[in-house]
Amino acid sequence: MFRDCMERVRQTAPLVHNITNYVTVNDVANMILACGASPIMSDDADDVEEITSICGGLNINIGTLNRHTIPSMFWAGKKANELGHPVLLDPVGAGASRLRTKTAKNLMKKLRIDVIRGNISEIKTLAAGSGTTRGVDADLADSVTEENLEQMIALGKAFAAETGSILAITGAIDLVCDEKDCYVIRNGRPEMGRITGTGCQLSGMMTAFLVANPGRALEAAAAAVCAMGLAGEIGWSRMQPGDGNATYRNRIIDAIFHMDGAVLEEGAKYELR
Amino acid sequence: MFRDCMERVRQTAPLVHNITNYVTVNDVANMILACGASPIMSDDADDVEEITSICGGLNINIGTLNRHTIPSMFWAGKKANELGHPVLLDPVGAGASRLRTKTAKNLMKKLRIDVIRGNISEIKTLAAGSGTTRGVDADLADSVTEENLEQMIALGKAFAAETGSILAITGAIDLVCDEKDCYVIRNGRPEMGRITGTGCQLSGMMTAFLVANPGRALEAAAAAVCAMGLAGEIGWSRMQPGDGNATYRNRIIDAIFHMDGAVLEEGAKYELR
């Protein structure tokens, strides 16, 4: 099934509108191109509605939000909602500042968000105000582990039910759930956390998967998470002595560039709970 | 002749002022350094006139334009015009939104633009309002092909005559023309379209070529297009199994870093029409 999700991206080459941070934006663009889709970045209030209109989906990332781009997120989101385009929210740093937490919550309140993709600290902050975000990284105390897996799945499903959004909670173990079903995904490498923006890249690619797979959002989101983790594994296997996080970044994007549906299907490690 | 154009860049190391998008800006800077020039980025209205004054040329790219940087484009452009510095316009996404189309047209109206470098959809939008821009990429329906080449050359020359600007229209076949002459260039690789910002990088490098070759703008612009395409060929020839678009991006910049005038002269594939 994941095979089809990925192949549909390559077949349909969806156009993805990104309002995203300036830290990782180049890697997000190259990742979207790597999976077979096309990125466009636009964040001015006078530009975003039209740009959203010509795209198939919207990726909102609050990593370097500011007073000029926040209104643009709402304008673009409303337009995408009107047009029935999938909207993804990446609440970078929710819990790290009131502005970030408030903006993420307001976006969730005012817009129909199809998928929220974040680390567990960000999601816990949004779900209960209880996350202990460590800057833009998840706090260790919050990790999804084999020990607390049941509880985390329950938390995810409950928050999905409350919000009506799919949750993609990424970390050592990834959870992708709606109110009924939860994909538990064990792809990836811990070294991915030493690269800036692997989460942002995943959010961009996931939006392309959502656009290319209408009516199958849960599966598409899970397929994107598996693809990213598998790329992390493939990229790592190609590391040479002396290669570090800068080269690893390139190898992960390169791995997506070459990944086809069959490779994804075979490499995906998940269970449905 | 292209040999001299490139060698003059390395000999004179021109300083290029870039007002450009935050998506591809790092690659633009490294590309300008790779060809032997120096980049400086500045986009605040209070900063741009002085920065333009200490530079040799100005590269205006509207990829992530906003209400604060648009006025800066005009201020910098006017100053560059006063000083007789070459000005290049990269109308990213013209045709994709009214703000982009209008801004590009206003810049063309208010400033003396030496070269407009864009894809065929952007150029058609500006020439006739008829482009079918697909986001920031050219629409297939607009492609310059062997079949419509005569017609496209005529369109380019007519628009060059109308605007007084050199046009550099890049795609599978590149056209660089003024009202009388047109370089038809067949360097490059289709895979370059899978990297974000190869066009932006070319615009930055081309501005350096324009500064280093006063009085020979058409030839300098064509030389830059050949250099970029040839770098795409050389970079591709160095790809290893598993390398994808992220690595390819680096290899293209690396190829420019090592390219000298003799390599360019030998590798350039063009005819003058």
Add this chain to the structure above:
Amino acid sequence: MFRDCMERVRQTAPLVHNITNYVTVNDVANMILACGASPIMSDDADDVEEITSICGGLNINIGTLNRHTIPSMFWAGKKANELGHPVLLDPVGAGASRLRTKTAKNLMKKLRIDVIRGNISEIKTLAAGSGTTRGVDADLADSVTEENLEQMIALGKAFAAETGSILAITGAIDLVCDEKDCYVIRNGRPEMGRITGTGCQLSGMMTAFLVANPGRALEAAAAAVCAMGLAGEIGWSRMQPGDGNATYRNRIIDAIFHMDGAVLEEGAKYELR
């Protein structure tokens, strides 16, 4: 001693708040991750005080300053000063425009700056208004050489005494000094100047070193300069035929990723004057 400085970064994984330019920000983030610390970027006036509060130190880089981020630099700096966090200033392009020079001087006046890290032209501009900055690069006429070394050390110490800040002046020969002592450092490669942002990356990493080594700021700053130069040497030794500045950029970050205190201690080339 430098060994300990580096190992403390890896042991304590400090969180560094960066208000920095959009040109080199991604490399700054990956460099901070490479050395074992965590970056967070935030530049909106409504966000910066809280973000600074959860971090251990603040890196202010004026590379693409604008009217919205300049006030944020002051707000964040005041908060960091209140909390006793180290603050580093990277005065990119001071001397190239009045806005840059004035902003750097105002930051030095209103804030307690622990370290100013810049090239010699920027530092001379701030010290005496006499630098001949060539855009964002140092002017050759300003270089620190074996011939003028005594004089430059004296200039550095005098300016350190005047400002109360440590100065890290980087170039072919690097000087890191307070009013009494000066590290003269001879690590590095000239080719590092062909990559955009090696200075910015160093500033980000140096801030992490300052946070991880309280009470030993001079030594920590010098250790970071040696680490960066040594990474330039190690990265260069791994270059393959055809590799250029884009690949070199990755190899330098990769070299920091793998560097431990013992490698730094052995490779550091410095004398204390």
